Amino acid sequence: MRIIVSILLLVVIILGITLALIAIPFGESIGQIGEHYIENGIKETGAANVVTSVVLEYRGFDTLGEVTILFIAAVGLGAVMATSKKSKDGRKNITPASLVVYTGCRFLFPLIILFGFYVFVHGHLSPGGGFQGGAVIASAFVLIYMACRGKRLSMVPARVMESVGGLVFIIVGLIGLGIGGQFLSNHLPLGVPNTLLSAGIIPIIYIAIGFKVGSELTGVIDNLIEESE
Amino acid sequence: MIIFIVSLLVILMLIAAISACVFKDLLGAVIASCMVSLIAAVLFFMLQAPDVAMAEAAIGAALSTAVFVIAIIRTKRHEE
Numbered sequence: 001m002r003i004i005v006s007i008l009l010l011v012v013i014i015l016g017i018t019l020a021l022i023a024i025p026f027g028e029s030i031g032q033i034g035e036h037y038i039e040n041g042i043k044e045t046g047a048a049n050v051v052t053s054v055v056l057e058y059r060g061f062d063t064l065g066e067v068t069i070l071f072i073a074a075v076g077l078g079a080v081m082a083t084s085k086k087s088k089d090g091r092k093n094i095t096p097a098s099l100v101v102y103t104g105c106r107f108l109f110p111l112i113i114l115f116g117f118y119v120f121v122h123g124h125l126s127p128g129g130g131f132q133g134g135a136v137i138a139s140a141f142v143l144i145y146m147a148c149r150g151k152r153l154s155m156v157p158a159r160v161m162e163s164v165g166g167l168v169f170i171i172v173g174l175i176g177l178g179i180g181g182q183f184l185s186n187h188l189p190l191g192v193p194n195t196l197l198s199a200g201i202i203p204i205i206y207i208a209i210g211f212k213v214g215s216e217l218t219g220v221i222d223n224l225i226e227e228s229e
Numbered sequence: 230m231i232i233f234i235v236s237l238l239v240i241l242m243l244i245a246a247i248s249a250c251v252f253k254d255l256l257g258a259v260i261a262s263c264m265v266s267l268i269a270a271v272l273f274f275m276l277q278a279p280d281v282a283m284a285e286a287a288i289g290a291a292l293s294t295a296v297f298v299i300a301i302i303r304t305k306r307h308e309e
């Protein structure tokens with residue numbers, strides 16, 4: 001009896017979702033406010049990438065919230081994992097993985113780091129931004145941990161970068177509050193669109209977010225791996 | 230043509246998602262969920278959202294898979 005009821009429920013849910021999704025056209029915009037961003041985004045913010053202008057300019061405060069959420073998650077994980085840390089039994093024994101994995105990771109690591117930096121430095125010009133670039137950089141550090149089992153990286157620079165990144169974001173926002181009257185208002189000259197030095201404060205904030213997210217996610221992975229050995 | 234590719238990708242994604250649920254080997258399940266993320270990234274790209282596709286590929290496919298694999302190393306590989 002319960003099985004029949006649950007199957008019936010499942011069928012009803014599937015039908016409902018399917019009917020709801022059929023009505024939505026695939027890949028076409030149905031909103032109104034998007035039109036304003038697309039038409040006036042470059043003029044008002046100077047950022048060629050409309051998504052970036054929305055994320056950091058029109059909705060900059062939300063981004064601060066997102067960064068804070070990530071920070072709290074990383075701090076919480078660090079606090080939980082810190083209890084049984086620092087065993088340090090003798091010399092750490094680093095065992096490289098197989099030759100193919102090791103060589104591949106050594107070859108790919110600088111390229112991935114470079115791509116991550118490219119993504120967040122050019123966040124206002126091309127797709128991507130601080131979060132994406134930071135995640136790409138963190139995945140490069142995952143490769144290191146994969147290639148050399150037992151290898152520990154010093155997390156002190158990462159913690160410094162994390163704090164400095166968060167501080168830069170908030171200080172730039174407060175300077176905007178002092179000059180423009182709004183938190184995160186764009187107080188630098190907008191420059192010529194489609195050049196690297198354009199869009200005012202957006203590149204500064206995205207570089208800060210990139211460093212912050214990259215070091216934070218690397219710290220998360222480091223915490224977990226440290227615990228697992 | 231494009232609708233054919235999209236349907237193929239969605240069907241593959243469904244298969245991967247279902248196998249992530251039913252696999253008893255947790256490592257296989259993690260790889261299947263990684264495949265869900267990768268296909269989602271491709272679909273985001275086809276929907277002209279490269280920013281989201283990048284985030285999905287980096288976080289969903291790479292980092293969360295790494296976290297799950299570390300968790301499997303610490304616990305057991307096979308579900309009872």
